[in-house]
Structure formats: C-alpha cells, structure tokens
Amino acid sequence: MKAKLPVIYIIDDDQIIILLHKAQVKTQLQGMDVQAFHDAQEALETLASLNSTGQKNLIFLDINMPRMNGWQFLDQLQERVNCEDIKVIIVTSSLSKSDKDKSTQYPMVIDYWEKPMGSAQLTELRERLGEWLPKN
Template sequence: MKVDTVCIIDDDPICVYGTKILLNHNNFVSANILVYEDGYEALNNLTSLLKSGQRMPDIILLDLNMPVMNGWEFLDKFQKLTFRNKPQVFIVSSHFDQSEIKKGRSYELVRDFISKPLIAKNLNDIIAMSKVAV
C-alpha cells in the first residue's frame, strides 16, 4: 500500500510544522497532508470525506491533549464509522502512562504510541509497523 494521505490531528502549531517537515523529508513528499487542530474539526471533516465517497487517510497521527475534543473522544466517535479503507492511528503525545497505553490498545484502529517530538526514526517505525510502501 502506498501512502496517499497522512492526517495530523494536533493543536500545537510547532509540532504540526515539525511533523510536516519530517514527512516532506522522509519519502512522504507525494502524500497529501491533512491537518486538524482538534478532534471535533477532524471528525467533522473526515466524516464529510467518507460521506462523499473519498478514502480515509492511510495514517493518522493523533495527539491526545487538545481543546474542544481530545484524542480519546475523537477515537470513541471515529471508530464507529464504516470505512472503505481503515486508517492506522498512531497516538503521538509528549507523555502517556501505562493506563493510556492499555486504553489505546482497546481501539482497533490504534497501531502504536509515539513520543513527541516526532523524529525521522519514528516515521521509519510507522512505515515498518504499517507495512506501508512509500
């Protein structure tokens, strides 16, 4: 599978900027990058994509701590949607504990946890875990 779209859901503009730079410098140049500042905005826009018959992003990089709708609330609602292609969600956070890891593993879409700041090795790990060919 080729990465067509990567979705970043994060309210920190510095993290978003850094992630976009990493994506553009690590073989993701051909990928579309969608950015949403909170779970509510992401849920609304991704639901609209589904309703219009478009594909979901291949990879979602999801922050947990955001205003309006946090990452957990987003996952609770997002997992109830019916997908043509199931995105692989990677939770990207500056801190998480064992209870959050256990909770994250209860979501079928969550592939793994990545510590902020995202670095090039993390992207390579994401590719390996996703079995995604870029």
C-alpha cells in the same frame, strides 16, 4: 496501475508541533498528501464527510486537546466512519501507562509515540506497514 497513497492527517492543538511533524512526515514519507488540524472535531468532520471507502488514511493523533480530546475523537471516529482503512498513531507528551494501555482498546491504533515524532520512527513505520504504505 500505481497504488493510491494514504492521506496523512496530523491532529494536534499545538501549531509548533504541527509544523514540526508536518516537516518530518513530508521529508520521510515524500509525495503523500498531508493535512493538519489543530482541532480534532474539525478533523473528525472532514473524515466523516469523505465517504472514503478504499482510501487509506494514516492519522497522527495527540491525546490532550481542548474541545475534543484524542479519546473522544477515537470514540466518535469508530461510530461515524468505516475504520477498515484507517491506522492511527498516538503522538503525545503523556507518559502515562494508563493512556498507553487505553490506546490498545482501539483496533485502529497501531502505535503510541512520545512527542515529538522522529525520522527513525517514520522510517521504521514505512518498513513495518510495507504494502499498506507504498514507496512512491
């Protein structure tokens, strides 16, 4: 039986970045379900409603967003969702060392990338995650 592929979420308030990142992900991680949200609250509600035990989710998350920022999203995610099968990569324009250090406080955050994400990062990510992110 073929392993179920992770669902990929792109959460960013910038529509151009969403389009760019979605194109990169669809090219480098072909065949995976990619969902994009310009509102972190909406993404959180979607994840919280899924009852997705056993469903792997890979989230590319911006930090600086209106209404709910990336840190608030992560705090709420930990409170409301079983994060066992969730991996988060922060993709941000913030070069702040304090932001990068803060990201290490969240066990589901596995990396911190500067915008925009690139194909080399996604290739390395696929190799690094191995079986968690199966080849199609």
